[in-house]
Amino acid sequence: MDTFFASRTEEHFLAYTLPHFIVLAAMLLLAIAMFRFKSAIRSNARAKTFIRIALLLCLIIPEAALYAWYGAEGLWDVQYTLPLELCSISQMLAVIMLLTRSRLLYQIVFFAGIGGALQAMFTPDLVFAFPHFRFFHFFIVHIAIILAAFYMTWIEQYRPTWKSIGITMIFLNILVVIVGGIDYWLDANYMFLRHKPETASLLDVLGPYPLYLIIEELIALVIFTIMYLPFLRRKGSTAA
Template identity: 50%
Template sequence: MTLLSFFSQGNSPEFIMFSAQHGIVIGVIILFVLGLYIGRHRIRRNRIVASAIRYGLVVVLALTEIGLNTWYFANDLWDVRYTLPLELCSVTLILSIIMLLARSNKLYQILYFAGIAGAFQALITPALAYGYPHFRYFEYFIAHGAIVLSPLYMTWIEQQRPTWKSIGWSLLFLNVLALVVGTVNYLLGSNYMFLNHKPDTASALDLLGPYPYYLLAEEGVALFFFVGMYSLFFVLPAKRKKRLASESIYKSKGVDS
């Protein structure tokens, strides 16, 4: 593939959901997540490495957004109705940069849920027309993978933790964002965040019914995912740790007696 075809609008391989090109890139992102988790203790002890990862994520997030808008302009595609950073993942990408730079716990409380869940859905059912090895293919998956990794970095390396209240704040954030974006859609005739209709490509929204019912269903799905994420990764491990500690104390008392 030439540089022109790599970056141009036309002559692109088609992206096929759940194909090898999809599965491989998801596998690569999972490896990065596992690597961050497995190495969390060593990274935490080495502030130089931790800072390099934090600022590296900032650079990756910024470059993907700059690259995307450069691609829009280069191909004469930039249009306020379609290319403003008003999709959920575009907003969480920008907020992730701010969160990482400021080590903001307030943004973390929202992005752990809204950022990871939104990017995860986008990774599993991409609204993407350009396949491997086009620029948009790499930009899309690198950006969404970095959005997932950013709150995980804050969790495993900076040791920040969400709470039950974080779920409420995340849902409030999503609804306020939908109100703002919906107003923009009304003024511009746009469809940011797919508030007016579903994407043209297949997506998870196809499972949630027709307009406008899928918008209401999204509320329930978001709540389900947020509660599941918090319970699976924080509540259950805490209960298991507490149970093991209690068993250890009981056994030690038995030995002493």
């Protein structure tokens, strides 16, 4: 148990080792299962409630445990531990979305939540390796963000639109201004707005500061457009 909650570790997380492949496979299998059985889940009120509550618990409990761990280990630091990363914000929005079934929040979580969480899953900014508590927290929360958006899409039958992309881009730019101001005030680096992360990430190939911020925004726009294409094709098939 001491090792599970240790504040320091000598064995750092390495991407694309067996534990990483296992959690990536788990994410894929859970998404496939939700899609495969979406009609059965949709027609069963108890199943819908169970999945929605399970997603809420996976979003809330690990995060609550994280802040309890910060406090217990004396790791609380406003420069590093505030919930101001994109995935932390998407996580909070996903919780509110699941509780209120907000269509506005769904649009943001679908694009920004899935996009950000997938990047985090494939290029984790993570120090602690399996089986540390932080390993489980990181992957459970990011998988839950993705599945929450899929739940609203496949089970609740919400759909994004072209307008949703614009709403998400506006939201992200407002967020950059707010978080960027907090970064400057606290001498922090939330959302990597002042420099790239210390560990390997996709930002490494996007050029120096501040160029990578501009390129990152253009890439986000392209990714959101690609994410919307299946819905555009479905509309065309329905019209035909």
